[in-house]
Amino acid sequence: MIWNEEFETLPREALEALQLKRLKNLVERVYTAVPYYRNKMDQAGVKPTDIRSLADLRKLPFTTKEDLRLNYPFGLFAVPFDKVVRIHASSGTTGKPTVVGYTKNDIDAWAELMARTLSAGGAHAGDVVHNAYGYGLFTGGLGAHYGAERLGAAVIPISGGNSKRQIMLMQDFGSTVLLCTPSYALNLADVMKEMNVDPKSLKLRVGLFGAEPWSENMRQEIEARLNIKAIDIFGLSEVMGPGVASECIEEKHGLHVFEDYFIPEIINPETFEPVPHGELGELVFTTLTKEAFPVIRYRTKDLSRLITEPCSCGRTFHRMQRITGRTDDMLIIRGVNVFPSQIEHVLMSIEGVEPHYQIMVDRQASLDIMEVQVEVSEDIFSDEIKVLEKLGKRIEREIKDLLGVSCKVKLVEPKTIQRSEGKAKRVIDNRKL
Amino acid sequence: MKVEQISIFLENKSGRLAEVATVLAEAGINIRALSLADTTDFGILRLIVNDTEKAKQVLKEKGFTVGKTEVIGVEVADKPGGLAEILNVMKANSINVEYMYAFVQKSAGNAVIIFRFDELEKAIDALQKAGIRIMKGEEIYSI
Known part of the structure; x- marks a missing residue:
């Protein structure tokens, strides 16, 4: 089911018009509020008024994890600190983490996007969502949590670990939707076997898996062993957290990027030029609506390609292929x-x-x-x-x-x-x- | 009073011990006493040899991590109660044995025990006061 019929099926023209409007607003906001971005734009010789079309996005400098490190912890926040209602953090490249913040509106948008994700994966109001993503500084647990509540599901905020207890609660609470990393899903299948729990006796129907790379083989294994449909979801804390892109249960082929909130680009990681249509390259994101921690052309170091062909599910958003690797040595x-x-x-x-x-x-x-x-x-x-x-x-x-x-x-x-x-x-x- | 012991870091994989022995053999070094302590992943081989410096040098050349520690060798009557006597002295002086290993001497009918104590000087003092003979380094190197 499509959670937000109006936006998720916008004709491309209307979508691109919305993107441009939001992009202009973003660049203006960031230029005014974040000295670091302003300096970078000044050095690149680009002013907010130079952004007249979506193609002008390419004039803007990239943002990297190094930029985030240099501005640790709150240097890239674009709102006064009293507007920030949540802080999350993920691994930096050395001792200090990468810090991101959210305003009330950001949290609201995030819940909307995770509700869309869950809906695309086949979950709906009335489901019992077993959320085994880690709660804490990691964006996975709370990000998914708010989305599941927005969807109207009952959330079990079980977080990671203690697999036997997880399985017991799945049985007792009648969990219908599983959220965790794909490798943890397989671990749960192993533990079920040890406990002599038949997955067919559970009410689990679907699982949305992300936060680590996986493959079609793993999908088949998870689906067979847990007797569910397995959906790939994507997100990263620098851009928002889970809810940036998601497969639809209809096709399970490529992840729809929620393009009214994010603009994806694929670049050649060496020349930084856009790759020809449909080719593999580094995934780059610009956040269109985020208030506390917007990013412009954030280089994810993840390798993917864009699928622009229409999808049978009806969503007009382009799809990104599942992540096939990294341009750096991140594990x-x-x-x-x-x-x-x-x-x-x-x-x-x-x-x-x-x-x-x-x-x-x-x-x-x-x-x-x-x-x-x-x-x-x-x-x-x-x-x-x-x-x-x-x-x-x-x-x-x-x-x-x-x-x-x-x-x-x-x-x-x-x-x-x-x-x-x-x-x-x-x-x-x-x-x- | 003190005896020099070398210790060698060994990963638990086949052939490493043989390699140490071969390196020492090729350098003409005689092993006087040895003990091997091991965990699931690694072991520490402790040796008393007739030429500590040379042994250390040849092993380092072969890429082993080698350490040198001072231990003491105590002569113990090879009869019931011999070890207990020494350990009771240590207990009375609150000295801890980090590790120990023993070998029986061929001729004199006494045993030699190598001790690593947490407080070396204090241990030497306590043993001497108790009338227990501590062997000289040369005596042990040339056993």
Whole structure:
């Protein structure tokens, strides 16, 4: 079902007119309110009045995670702080997180967009939504929560973890819609099997999965094992959180970008030029309505392509292909963004630890397992087991504190981690999606 | 009074121990005593050899992480109560044993126990006061 028939099926011309109106307003607002954006635009020689058509968007400078880092924590907020009603944060590339804010209107728009997402995925009022996205600074839990309430569903704000209890509550509460990462969905299927719970005995009908890359194979596996329809959804905190784009249950082919709120572009990550129609490139977003934390041409580093052909569901929004990779070395571990530079940051902060490390990622029983191998230098070596074990535990704890995701630290002999000529190979990802 | 011990970091994978032994053999180094402590992921091999500096050097050249620690070697009568006597001295002086390993001497009929204490000097003092013989480094290197 289409949640907002009027906007989601707008004829392209009317949609583009709306986009242009909102884009002009956005650029004007940002130019006035955010000195950093103003300086960048001045340096690029572009003024708000230069934006006369949607094609003029290309005149505007890109925004990157580095810009966000430089303005930590609130430097890019475009409203006075007393208008901010919510703060979320996600992984930065080093010790500091990426911070985003929302006004009351932003939260309202977010709920609308997540309601559209849930609706596109086949959920409706009266559903029991089992929300296993993490609640907290991560946008997944609360973002989905507000959307499900807006939809008129009953939300179970269970957050992540404790799978047995999750399954018990699914049985007892009659959950019909599952929200979590795709790998967690498979983990739930594993635990159901252990508990001798037949998924067919549950009321689950559909699952909306996001926050990490997955594949058609995984979709088929989830659908078969949980006896549900599995829908891919997309979002990122810098742009808003979940609810930026979603597949429709009719086609399950490409994610409709809610273009009345966001303009997607696909660029060549090296030349920064738009790629030819339908080709793979880096996904870039401009937020059209956001008040507290608008972004202009935010480079996601996610690789995708745009599908502009009309869709049978009736939505006129273009679709983005499911994310096929990254232009940088970011990893997504159990839904959490992890940059190798963050791990390095932790290691370097511990005296005697050399930055010779490697991150091994694997998937065991449908859950991501991250192992950080650290070479034992003479400075940290001890003849006592307990000293080395303590060090390993300390690194594990500090990584968990910074990233919010647990890992196992394995101490290895020096020179066992490959040294390459140029950039060291920091990550070995053995997951098969 | 003190004995130099070298310790080597080893990942738990096959052949590493053999490699250490081979490196030492090729350098003509004799192992006097050894102990291996292990966890699921790694182990620490502790050795007393006849030439500590040379052993350390050849192992480092082969890329091993090598440490040097001071321990003490105590001669213990090879009879019931021999070890208890020493440990009771430690207990009375609140000295902790970090680890220990023993080997029985061939000729004299005594056992030698290598101790790593948390407080080395205090331990030496306590043992001497209790009349327990602490072996000299040279005695142990040349056993």
